[in-house]
Amino acid sequence: MxxxxxxxxxxxxxxxxxxxxxxxxxxxxxxxxxLKKNRYxxxxxxxxxxxxxxxxxxxxxxxxxxxxxxNSAEISKEVFDFYRICLQDNxxxxxxxxxxxxxxxxxxxxxxAAHELIHVLRFGNGEIDFDASSxxxxxxxxxxxxxxxxxxxxxxxxxxxxxxxxxSSSFKICDLYN
Numbered sequence: 502m503x504x505x506x507x508x509x510x511x512x513x514x515x516x517x518x519x520x521x522x523x524x525x526x527x528x529x530x531x532x533x534x535x536l537k538k539n540r541y542x543x544x545x546x547x548x549x550x551x552x553x554x555x556x557x558x559x560x561x562x563x564x565x566x567x568x569x570x571x572n573s574a575e576i577s578k579e580v581f582d583f584y585r586i587c588l589q590d591n592x593x594x595x596x597x598x599x600x601x602x603x604x605x606x607x608x609x610x611x612x613x614a615a616h617e618l619i620h621v622l623r624f625g626n627g628e629i630d631f632d633a634s635s636x637x638x639x640x641x642x643x644x645x646x647x648x649x650x651x652x653x654x655x656x657x658x659x660x661x662x663x664x665x666x667x668x669s670s671s672f673k674i675c676d677l678y679n
Contacts, residue, residue, distance in 0.1 A: 504591045505547045514588065514610050518543055521614035521652075528652035529622065536618065539625030540583045543617075546590040553587040559596070559613050561587040562620055564631045582631075584624065586617045608661040612668070616649045 506514060526533045546554070555561035562584055569579040593613070597606050620641075624631050629641050646668055653661060 517610035518614040543586045608664045
């Protein structure tokens with residue numbers, strides 16, 4: 502059965518992304534406006550297209566390329582990348598439920614939000630190719646995890662520490678939902 506965030510969890514997820522924006526911006530020494538220049542949105546499972554749903558992941562990042570016609574007489578177009586952070590509500594909720602209060606919703610959402618925003622920033626800045634090989638993407642995951650840990654350092658919270666510990670090399674969070 503597919504589960505979706507409920508009316509209480511939706512604003513918590515939104516709050517996590519707002520807080521993560523501040524933390525990521527501060528960590529990378531950019532303004533929130535500069536972060537927003539990397540065009541993205543966040544959608545929950547209820548609003549995703551079929552190709553945006555990915556089993557076994559808390560979130561899935563999709564990249565779209567848009568062409569915006571120029572209004573001038575010339576035939577030039579502005580081409581830009583747009584990223585969609587596709588939250589997999591069911592996977593997140595299953596992990597929280599299976600962890601038996603070991604992992605809580607709010608700190609897990611904060612980690613996911615910061616992690617995905619760092620991906621958007623790195624792809625948007627060209628630090629890694631979105632279509633890189635599987636090997637490069639695996640390396641990128643390790644880099645982004647470490648950058649996420651650094652960005653979240655200012656948040657001293659036992660529950661967040663538990664989430665960060667679960668993403669360490671000795672224990673993978675995916676063990677919670679497999």
